[in-house]
Amino acid sequence: MEKSFLEWIVYIIQNYGLWFLKGAGTTLLISFFGTIIGFIIGLVFASIRTIKITHNNFKKILMKIINFLISCYVEVFRGTPMMVQAVIIYFGMQEFMGINFSPTVAGLIIVSINTGAYMIEVVRGGIESIDIGQLEASKSIGMNHWQSMIHIILPQTIKNILPATCNEFIINIKDTSVLNVISVTELFFVTKSIKGAIYRTYETFIVVALIYLILTLTITRIIRYIEKFMDSTDKFTPASSTMPIIFVKKTGEK
């Protein structure tokens, strides 16, 4: 007897649920750590980019070269599809450098450097949005560029770019699906395998669409909660401002 649509869905979840779970695990793993590593790449490279050399010509030229190389990295990785990057890096490394990564590790590397390219621009925008007075004040007490960045500028920047970073994480959850070209067993690759096993394209992909949706919606919720929590951490009432109010009330009662 032919199964109905819903029966197929139930059948797929019952028989292949564990496959989906494993695929979702790989997807989350790659996109989560890829976003974090990309975020760190962004912080480091954007901090390098904002170094300003006012004197010393040799250092000025050196900075120009470094800035040019960073621009090349950003433009190349933003200007080509991640799927193409994945194939070139994965097979290129095997063929020309003899380096054999497992597909998952290769996937993680690709997502990291791809996210990094986007994050450099996001972080740079974030740094530039911080009032220049903050940097001047940190310099005026003798901090060097990295001390200023680590203790003053980046903490403020990170707070501002957190939404953009989380957005990048959600994009990565969806975009890791292109890693199926190098056989990373993430969610999309697993779905293709299941489809191949039971010959039900439509039902299988409906299930995976729901899984992706559950992942992204849950994470959006968690992020919103974190943002709310961060906003509520700056509450303070100084002792001296409450004291007079209490005093006034007491005299008023008499």
Place this chain on the structure above:
Amino acid sequence: MRKNIITIKNLSKSFGNRRILKEINFDINEGDIACIIGPSGSGKSTLLRCINLLEYPDSGKIIYDGKNILTGEYNINKYRSKVGMVFQQFNLFNNLNVIQNCTIGPIKVLRQDPKEAYKTAMKYLTQVQMSSFAEAKPKQLSGGQKQRVAIARALSMNSRVLLFDEPTSALDPETVGEVLKTMKNLASSGLTMIIVTHEMAFAREVSNKIVFMDQGIILEEGHPDNILTNPKHERTKTFLSRFIINE
């Protein structure tokens, strides 16, 4: 004779084609309270920012303790930690609370023990009457309170010289007084200060040296009694005439 701290020789600075500072010569001795006055656009703030190297001079010398710091060999960050700055817009570190604002420099730059840095910072916060706000974030403070914390932050670095860049210009008239009072106390404690200001009454009261700047040059300098009551140049006279009415 008091010991010379900073001597500026033939200092020039341009932004694009505009020459802001033209061959400035200026010196500061230990315990000097110098007030730089002049119309806006005269280069007062730029001179102050050049002294702290927030703007890097195009030419000239800044001699600190007998050494020219513009040779490229001198450790600029070390110099900056000795020359504190108080800004017009306060520029407190927004991600840190009041006490952290005052201890981060001593801990990270001077490598002080955190407990010791905390003690010093609390001492200066008490001096500016902000110790009860130690745990507050900058955005919870009023302008005058912020500026007093900024002064405590500069003091916590144990600087030899404090630079004030129009410290009261961003404040509302009622809170100007509390900041000026704090600065007066500092002046009487023997700290060396260079102050860019428009508060003429304050300048007359605390300073032992007035520098009048116009169009990138120092037109007149000397004791406040001479400059403020008896200016030689026509330009200084017209500038000061606007303030005399207020006094």
